Amino acid sequence: MSEHVLAEVRGGLGILTLDRPRALNSLDLGMVLALERHLLEWAEAPEVRAVVVRGGERGLCAGGDVRALFRGSDADAAHFWTEEYRLNALIGRYPKPYIPLMDGITMGGGLGISAHAPLESGSVRVVTERTLVSMPETRIGFTPDVGMSLLLANAPGELGTHLCLTSGQAGGADAILLGWADVMVPSARLDALVDALAEASAGVVAGASGAAGGRGTEGGERGWAYDVAASFAVEPPPASLAQERQWVDDAYAGESAVGIAARLAELAAGEGPASDAAGAALAELQKMCPFSVAVTLAALRRSPKLGSLDAVLDQDLALGEALIARSDFREGVRALLIDKDGAPAWQPRRIEDVNPDEVDAAFQARPNG
Numbered sequence: 001m002s003e004h005v006l007a008e009v010r011g012g013l014g015i016l017t018l019d020r021p022r023a024l025n026s027l028d029l030g031m032v033l034a035l036e037r038h039l040l041e042w043a044e045a046p047e048v049r050a051v052v053v054r055g056g057e058r059g060l061c062a063g064g065d066v067r068a069l070f071r072g073s074d075a076d077a078a079h080f081w082t083e084e085y086r087l088n089a090l091i092g093r094y095p096k097p098y099i100p101l102m103d104g105i106t107m108g109g110g111l112g113i114s115a116h117a118p119l120e121s122g123s124v125r126v127v128t129e130r131t132l133v134s135m136p137e138t139r140i141g142f143t144p145d146v147g148m149s150l151l152l153a154n155a156p157g158e159l160g161t162h163l164c165l166t167s168g169q170a171g172g173a174d175a176i177l178l179g180w181a182d183v184m185v186p187s188a189r190l191d192a193l194v195d196a197l198a199e200a201s202a203g204v205v206a207g208a209s210g211a212a213g214g215r216g217t218e219g220g221e222r223g224w225a226y227d228v229a230a231s232f233a234v235e236p237p238p239a240s241l242a243q244e245r246q247w248v249d250d251a252y253a254g255e256s257a258v259g260i261a262a263r264l265a266e267l268a269a270g271e272g273p274a275s276d277a278a279g280a281a282l283a284e285l286q287k288m289c290p291f292s293v294a295v296t297l298a299a300l301r302r303s304p305k306l307g308s309l310d311a312v313l314d315q316d317l318a319l320g321e322a323l324i325a326r327s328d329f330r331e332g333v334r335a336l337l338i339d340k341d342g343a344p345a346w347q348p349r350r351i352e353d354v355n356p357d358e359v360d361a362a363f364q365a366r367p368n369g
Contacts, residue, residue, distance in 0.1 A: 063108025112146025
C-alpha cells in the first residue's frame with residue numbers, strides 16, 4: 001500500500017485522501033494500486049455505503065507523475081498506464097456513491113479519478129470556488145488520456161476541443177458546464193460536508209436491508225449522497241466558457257487541425273468581438289506539440305463512436321504507447337518540468353507538417369500491447 005494514500009472509514013463512509021503534497025498529489029504506480037485496492041475492498045464491504053476521495057491544501061491531484069515517466073522506460077510507462085486506466089474503468093462503474101472533492105488543482109489523471117463517477121450509483125462530483133481543471137497534455141507532447149477524450153468530446157459544442165487542443169484551464173463553474181462536475185460547495189465547508197456524509201451514510205447502513213446501490217429510498221431522485229452535497233452547495237457563478245461558445249464552435253468544427261488553426265487566424269484578423277480571444281487561442285495552439293494536437297483532435301472525433309469508457313481507455317493505451325515511442329513526450333516534459341526552458345524542439349515543428357498516416361498509425365495497438 002502507498003504511504004501517499006490515507007484510508008479511513010467514518011460512519012458508513014470510506015474516505016481516501018491523497019497525501020503527496022510536494023508533488024501536488026501526482027499519481028505514481030503505488031498510489032494507483034492503493035486506490036484500486038481500497039475501492040475494490042469497499043465495493044464489497046456492506047459497512048461502507050459511499051466513498052469520498054479528497055486531496056490537500058493545493059488541490060486534489062495534478063495528474064500522473066510525468067517526471068517518473070520521463071525517467072523510466074517505455075515499458076514502465078505502459079505498465080503505469082495499464083494500471084491507471086484499470087482504476088479509471090473501476091471508478092466509471094463503481095457500484096456505490098463515489099464523491100470526488102475537486103478542490104483546487106484537478107488536472108489530467110486527477111480528472112480521471114473524478115469526472116467518471118457514475119451518476120447511476122448515486123455519485124456526486126463536487127467542485128469549489130478554488131477548482132482549476134485542465135487536460136494539459138498537448139503542452140508536453142502527449143494526448144488527453146484517462147478516458148477524458150470521451151468527456152471532452154461530449155462537452156457542449158466545441159468547448160472540449162478548444163480546451164484540450166490549447167491545454168487550457170477552467171474553473172469550477174466551467175467544470176459543471178462541461179459535464180465534469182455536479183455541484184459547487186465552498187472550500188471552507190468541505191470538512192463539514194464530509195462529516196455530514198459520514199453521518200448520513202451511517203444512517204443508510206443502519207436502515208439498509210441488503211440493497212447494494214446508493215440511491216435507495218433514503219434520498220431523492222439523485223440519491224442520498226447528492227442530497228447531502230446539495231445541502232452544502234451554492235449557486236455557481238456564470239461559467240466563463242459559456243460566453244465563448246459562438247466563436248469556439250465556429251473555429252473548432254471539423255476534422256483538421258490545420259483547418260482549425262486557419263479559422264482561428266481568420267477570426268483573429270477580423271474586427272468582431274471574438275478577434276482577441278481567437279488570436280490568444282491561436283497563439284497558445286502554436287505553442288503546443290503539433291503531432292499531439294493532430295492526434296488529440298482525431299481522438300476526440302473517434303471516442304464517442306467507441307461505445308464505452310473501457311473502449312476509450314483501450315484507445316488511450318494504444319496512443320500512449322505510440323507517443324512514448326516518439327521524442328516529443330520526453331522533450332515536452334524536459335522543456336516544461338525538468339530544464340524549464342520553455343523551448344521544446346517538437347518533431348515536426350508545425351501542424352502543417354504532421355503526416356496524417358502517422359496520426360492514423362498511432363491508434364493501432366502495439367505488437368507487444
